[in-house]
Amino acid sequence: MLSFYLSLLETDEEKSEFERLYLTYRSRMFAIAMRYLHNTHDAEDAVQHAFLKIIDGKTKIFQIDAHKQQCYLDIIIRNASIDLHKKNKRVIPFEFTENIEDSFSFESMVEGKAMKKKLTDFIITLPDAQREALMMTVVLKLTYPEAAMQLNITETALRSRIYQARKSIYRHMEKERSEND
Amino acid sequence: MTDAYFAEILLDAHKQLHSEFDNAPEHKFSLRHRRGMKKLFKQNGTACSEKCEHKIRISKKLIYAAVIIVTAVLLGITAIAVATGGFRFDSKAEYTKVLSEGWENAPYTYEYFYMVDAPDGFQLTEYNPDFASSKYQSGEEYFIFSQSVKRDYNATYNTEGYTIEELLINDRKAFFISWEDTSVIVCDNGDYILRIIGTLSKEQMVDLLKTAKIKK
Numbered sequence: 001m002l003s004f005y006l007s008l009l010e011t012d013e014e015k016s017e018f019e020r021l022y023l024t025y026r027s028r029m030f031a032i033a034m035r036y037l038h039n040t041h042d043a044e045d046a047v048q049h050a051f052l053k054i055i056d057g058k059t060k061i062f063q064i065d066a067h068k069q070q071c072y073l074d075i076i077i078r079n080a081s082i083d084l085h086k087k088n089k090r091v092i093p094f095e096f097t098e099n100i101e102d103s104f105s106f107e108s109m110v111e112g113k114a115m116k117k118k119l120t121d122f123i124i125t126l127p128d129a130q131r132e133a134l135m136m137t138v139v140l141k142l143t144y145p146e147a148a149m150q151l152n153i154t155e156t157a158l159r160s161r162i163y164q165a166r167k168s169i170y171r172h173m174e175k176e177r178s179e180n181d
Numbered sequence: 182m183t184d185a186y187f188a189e190i191l192l193d194a195h196k197q198l199h200s201e202f203d204n205a206p207e208h209k210f211s212l213r214h215r216r217g218m219k220k221l222f223k224q225n226g227t228a229c230s231e232k233c234e235h236k237i238r239i240s241k242k243l244i245y246a247a248v249i250i251v252t253a254v255l256l257g258i259t260a261i262a263v264a265t266g267g268f269r270f271d272s273k274a275e276y277t278k279v280l281s282e283g284w285e286n287a288p289y290t291y292e293y294f295y296m297v298d299a300p301d302g303f304q305l306t307e308y309n310p311d312f313a314s315s316k317y318q319s320g321e322e323y324f325i326f327s328q329s330v331k332r333d334y335n336a337t338y339n340t341e342g343y344t345i346e347e348l349l350i351n352d353r354k355a356f357f358i359s360w361e362d363t364s365v366i367v368c369d370n371g372d373y374i375l376r377i378i379g380t381l382s383k384e385q386m387v388d389l390l391k392t393a394k395i396k397k
Contacts, residue, residue, distance in 0.1 A: 031208070047214070071195050071196075124198055
């Protein structure tokens, strides 16, 4: 199976770029994996699984802006670590089952530095899974099927996470606005 | 609020959350991990579909099965002993017993000792005169160099799922086995059996054995 994954890296350029990514970010990825796994052996495995996942993403990483690649890798390694942790503990992954459409928009919200700071602070408090679902689709511009595959969840679960995140943000912003009024 | 503006905020939030990893200390990855990643980088050849790979796997299995059946029929034995000059390999299902050959003219005791030039960064951490073995360490990397009397050499190695690779080092018979975390290389230098076991790569071990010389 490993050679199948590797064959997905089509060109020498992609292969060397992949190696560069590994050498640049491996220690950072290892540190993130350690936060979840608390074990060097498992954390190293998580780094390797993460790179297999990246290859499985059919070189999507190479289409992402260079300054955003680190975010992408952060998300992939966190999920690889959680998957490994669940596997080791034999826990069945939790998934959303509702099919909820992404229907909230923020167009009516006030822009400005103060609001931006408040919104950033609030986004930090969102559950990791919801925030990463937004990151994958809004920042990294992955399609829903691509993001779902990278996060190892169903597309329905992904949509649900995005919906929940947007709903929370919308409510928070509404509350902020009413307090300001 | 535009998508670009929202993306900027999300990116800021992500960076703030992960700022503690911006200066993550350099981790020294294990040999097992590095080997796994090396395989990823070294992968060459044309793209092969899962179906194609499956066919290759089946073909390999058929070839292995045919070889085993023919060998069993011809020899009529379950264990296969292969004499290879410096060593005799007695392979069983789970392990291989290795004995030295041609020891009649070799010393029967430790008349002199060999040493190797440890690579830069490695320090001698243990020495056991009974087994003429020295342990060298550099962080998590280590190797043990030891010497055995040829007549007494009798070792058993786990070869279930692992293969013995025969080599020539300075025209002397040797063999190499690699497991997940460690590897071993054993060489018959004519007088004694020299062995290195540790986390070094095959190339490092071969180079190290080439530096073996009599300790004065």
